[in-house]
Amino acid sequence: MSIRSPKKLIEVALPLDDINVASAREKSIRHGHPSTLHLWWARRPLAAARAVIFAQMVNDPGGERGYYAGKTKAQADAEREELFQIMRDLVLWENTNNEEVLGRARAAIAKSWRETCALNPGKPGFDPEVLPAFHDPFAGGGALPLEAQRLGLQSYASDLNPVAVTINKAMIEIPPKFAGRAPVGPEIEAERGTKKGTRNAFEDWSGARGLAEDVRRYGAWMREQAQQRIGHLYPTIRITPELIAANAFEEGADGQKELKNGGLAGLQPGQELTVIAWLWARTVKSPNPAFSHVDVPLASSFILSSKAGKEAYVHPVMEGDRYRFEVRTGLPPESAQDGTKLGRGANFRCLMSNTPIEPAYIKAEGTAGRIGIKLMAIVAEGARNRVYLAPTPEHESAAQQAQRGWKPETTLPDDPRNFWTPAYGLTTYGDLFTPRQLMALNTFSDLVPEAITRIRADALATGIPDDGRGLDAGGNGATAYAQAVGVYLGIALSRLTDICNALCRWESSKTQVRNLFGRQSIPMMWDFAENNVFAEAAGDYGVSLGNMVRALLELPAVGDGLAIQSDAQSQTVSANKVISTDPPYYDNIGYADLSDFFYVWLRRSLRPIFPNLYATLAVPKAEELIATPYRHGSKEKAEIFFLDGMTAAMHNLAAQAHSAFPVTIYYAFKQSDTKDEGSSTHSTGWETFLEAVLRAGFTLTGTWPMRTELGNRMIGSGTNALASSIVLVCRQRDASAETISRREFQRQLREHLPEALETMIGGTSGQSPIAPVDLAQAAIGPGMAIYSQYAGVLNQDGTPMRVHDALVLINREITEYLTPDAGSFDADTLFCNSWFEQYGWAEGPFGEADVLARGKGTSVQGVAQAGIADSGAGKVRLLRWADYQAGWDPKLDARNPVWEATHHLIRALNTQGEAAAGALLAAMPDKAEPIRQLAYHLYTLCERKKWAEDARAYNELITAWHAVLEASREQGPRGEQLGFDA
Known part of the structure; x- marks a missing residue:
């Protein structure tokens, strides 16, 4: 059966700059962004996803129903501009949930669909009252299915990876299912009578607000329970006279004591400080026979804070065949920057003897299970600043008390390109955590099913009936709702593991713990930061959960959504659906191998809810494309x-x-x-x-x-x-x-x-x-x-x-x-182009320039007189745009090649802005088209020769081209001669 399908807008034109600017801006947005629900390694910007799906579904006005069907080109362009304006509004982050903007977009989609159905009357799949559903068969992080749902489509997401499926369930499947329900959990005791709770932020529980509030309430209960059970493993640090005395030293003949660790200044004995992080260094036995009994540190840096005026560092103190770490403030010595590191990779020096410790030795020690860890410093929260303290026996003991409990035994892949730890003896995912971290994660994991039991009881008590079916079976009652909240509690635990592992680094410039997945790999970390999961800072379960709740509140929670596990090569979900996929x-990225890091924890928490999704011990890999x-x-x-x-x-x-x-x-x-x-x-x-x-x-x-x-x-x-x-x-x-x-x-x-x-x-x-x-x-x-x-x-x-x-x-x-030679460029420009291709901005011999100039129909003297080259002492060089003189007036220049006009325009744009460049262009409207073509050509030439900074100038001129044209119009009649659309 023949189908008449009008061209869609995306097949003709897009307001690409607007989409790209919004997409780039979105990378700096965290609070409320769906990416904060759970990490995924390659997630498309919501702005791009929304724009692409919209443009994929609306008809282009110049197509089958366009100007050759009775409309003029101007009418078709005007209609296209209306669609562009919808897209410009649609991609703005502020409009993500703006119902007025979304309403216009949905209306345009419905209008185009009705037009398409009118061209295909009575054909299956062309009901004007029912929009086709959407499907992404490689759903990954879920940006595309989410934005399809936001645009009013029934949204389907499928992926082979269970972690991706879980993320999509959390974004498009669960929120609409329980939209509009009030929370069932008791208000948090400490917040009663205050405006801190979400309850006081809304007049209703529309959308996912009630669901988000229950996630917050039961997450707070879990944190409270966990602190009761394992809080003793995360002690505060007490400021004692002994601690202050230990950080002082004699200075000068007058016997006045000064603090080696100025960070203690102002602290009083008896104060209790919350620990933010413990900083550890891995250790190996010294390869020097004289110190072979000493566990020496493999520290890539001793710097604790590099903030100006707040510098702090670890200072090793050797005492015979032993050493200890002190913390000092002030500008660190140069040696502190590299710790005990000697070069790239696993190259270190013995702290005791300066003997080199080679990678082969460290790998052998690691394989034999002899790599240990030693506490280097403690970071605490002071009244206004971070406080850095030397290790104490009490805090080393607290870490050693932890009974790790269950440990993930899934083996890390033999992929040395992206997984570096197996070579050093860390061969399973469980090896990537300290015993204290394992105990904390186990505790939170065990609390998820306990929370689900409480939620179900509270849901029944508030009058929600139970249909006897769980979430995976399509249930909608108390059991399913309790499991739905439990899914987010389990995801929050999985999300926490990214910053609660023994491969997190301490970032001295920002004085904070940084998460493991700064890139798509699991690198080896020699000195690492262990965060406090109860510090009310990054790495605290409550903080992690709070970020998730903000994202949950921003989800559309409309229509229907379904996320399933399926292989893209054999799935049948796509039948008669709109498809956009990533x-x-x-x-580039081994999603399955990386996902195992999270899968082992998600499976422990969520397998009772999704038994089929989490049936395997690890993420399926054989079919991964x-x-x-x-x-x-x-x-x-x-x-x-x-x-x-x-x-x-x-x-x-x-x-x-x-x-x-x-x-x-x-x-x-x-x-x-x-x-x-x-x-x-x-x-x-x-x-x-x-x-x-x-x-x-x-x-x-x-x-x-x-x-x-x-x-x-x-x-x-x-x-x-x-x-x-x-x-x-x-x-x-x-x-x-x-x-x-x-x-x-x-x-x-x-x-x-x-x-x-x-x-x-x-x-x-x-x-x-x-x-x-x-x-x-x-x-x-x-x-x-x-x-x-x-x-x-x-x-x-x-x-x-x-x-x-x-x-x-x-x-x-x-x-x-x-290529300029293919156009109608003047002789001076052709000479400059050929000379630039050979020499760039460098000098070249006059004789060679003279031959080239004659061949192009000009002369070196003429090019110099035009003001675009210098000639002297047997050498010739082209002038950079920055060398061009300000105040140039093309109307008074008798010799004005396109090359000169282009670089004067770049100078005006870079030094004075678009208005000045527009004024200049208005004075030479006949040069507009050649300037534009030359800028494209020169960018391509510079890019090919890897002249990045030179390429930037030409790229920026074209990027600003329409703004410059618009500015030229504002100069009066001269600008109007241009005749270009802005």
Whole structure:
């Protein structure tokens, strides 16, 4: 049955800058963000997810019902601008739950759906009153299913990974199920009569507010119970006269005592300070025979605080064949910075003898189980500052009293690229915790089922009936509700493990404990910080729970949601649904291996609730679609596994997706895997992924670079600047598609790509130009659209053209289009371009410059007179934009090449802003188009040569282009001559 499917907005245009700015800003937002429910390693920004799904579902006004169907281009552009404005409002963090904005978005989606149904009357799946449901088969951290639910769609999330499924249940499945219910737990005793509780913050319990309040109340009960049971393991530290005396020393002939540890100044004997953290160093026996009985520290630093005016450090004191640690304040000696470290990796020195301790020795000691730990310092909370104290016997004893109880015995993977601890004897996930941490986590874990029993009893007492079914069986009564609250209590425990383990570092610049997963790996930590789980600071169960509650309050809790465990290659959930997905990225992240760190704790707490989800001892790994060499035996076998598996998964999507909508697929570049070929950017993972998508039967109708990095990080020193993600827009390829020759493919590229590039670098109504940093990736879309619409492109020898070769040809056309020699540039600009390509801003010989200038139809003297080069003493060099003189007036300059105009514009933009640059452009409107094209070309050239700072100037000019054009219009009639849409 033939389906008429109008082009969607995402297949034509997007307000990309607005989406990228909002996505980058979102990275700095923590309170209330769903990411604070539980860590996930690759979570798309909510702004990008919301924008993509919206644009994927609304019809483009210039499509089947657009201007060639009775509307003018101006009318279609005006309608598109309305959709753009909805998107600009939609992506703002402040509007995440703004019902007025969301209402406009939902209305636009419904309107487009009714129009689409009108084109397909009576066909199955085209009921104008019922929106298609949404599905993400690689749901991961859940941003996409969550935003689909926020936009009014019934949302389905599936993933092979139980941790991901649990996160999605917590975000899209549980909150709507129990929306609008008042809390059942008793108010917290200490808060009665105050406004501290959530109860006093709302007039009703709509949405997930009641659920969130019960999570808070029962979490507080759990913390209280845990402190009663194990609080003695986390003692305060008492300031005693002996402690103060031990930190003093004689100074000068007058016998006046001064504090070695100035942090004790002002403290009085008898004061009790709460410990924030205990700082430990791992130890090995000294390899020096004279000290072979001494456990010497492996400390990467002795610095406790590097804050200006608040410096503190550990000072080792040697006493014969023994040593102890003191804490001192003030500027530390240089030696304190590196502790006992001698170089990268496991290279240390013996504190007693300075004998080098080599990695092989430490690995042997670790494998034999002989690596120990020694307390270096205690960090306490003073009246206004951190207080750093030397170890005390009482605190070492408190740590040793802990009976660790249950310990996760799941083995860490043999993956030395991302898991470094097994080489040093820490081979199981349980080995990554101290006995005290294990006892604390066990205690909180044991309290989850106790809390569930209490919640059920309280729910029954408040009149909630019990249907006898648990949460996993679809229950809705007291038992299911108690388990629902228990899920969040268990997730909070899992979340706590990220900062309650023996691989957390002490960050001296911020004087706080930092969590383990600062990146997607488990590195070895030689000196680590053990937090106090009752300190009411980071690492406290209550603090962790509080952050989760804030996120829970912001969830939409509307409609229906379902999260299930399913393999993307075989799932059938996608049938007739809108699909947007964020699949694994080749070999970037081993989600399953990393997830085991959390899985072992979640399973202990949540297996009674989700017996099938947590049936296995570890996260399933055999089917995980990543190219992991250690798992498959070689890089080649891993790539084949990924390509075959991803092809099957993509084919499954292509076969099931709702025919009225394109499928959107995110792909993230891995910076280290890229290499230059001309001006193009290649990645083995990217090409393999594209190959899988096209082999699955998809054709690309667009590619959009989505950035999540802040603007000042977009161009790294000496590296390609890559988008954080590329969104591929895909449709199912026509079954009758034919094959074409390589020559015909090249002809079509030459014919169609320039028009697409012109749209990208020129922008359309409401859409800013694609920044140069994003152009190579965005231009893949129209190029691959040509390549992918055919069943195959055949080389001259009859073999199929691979994706890699197609990308090379596409990038070659992009370079050709942007090359000044291909345009109508003046002779001076052509000379400067060629000279710049060879010498950059450096000097070169006059003779060579003279020959080049004559060949380009100009002279070195003429270029110097134009004010864009210096010539003297047999040398020639181009002037940087910063060398150009302020006050330049193009109307008074008789020789004004495009090269000069471009760099004067950059100078004005960088020194005076967009208004000044606009005023300058208004005086030379005929130069606007050549300036823009030259900026794109020079960015591409600089990026290829890894001239990062130079590339930045050209990228920023294009990024600000529409603002500069708008400013030029405000200058009067001269600006109006430009004739460009801003």
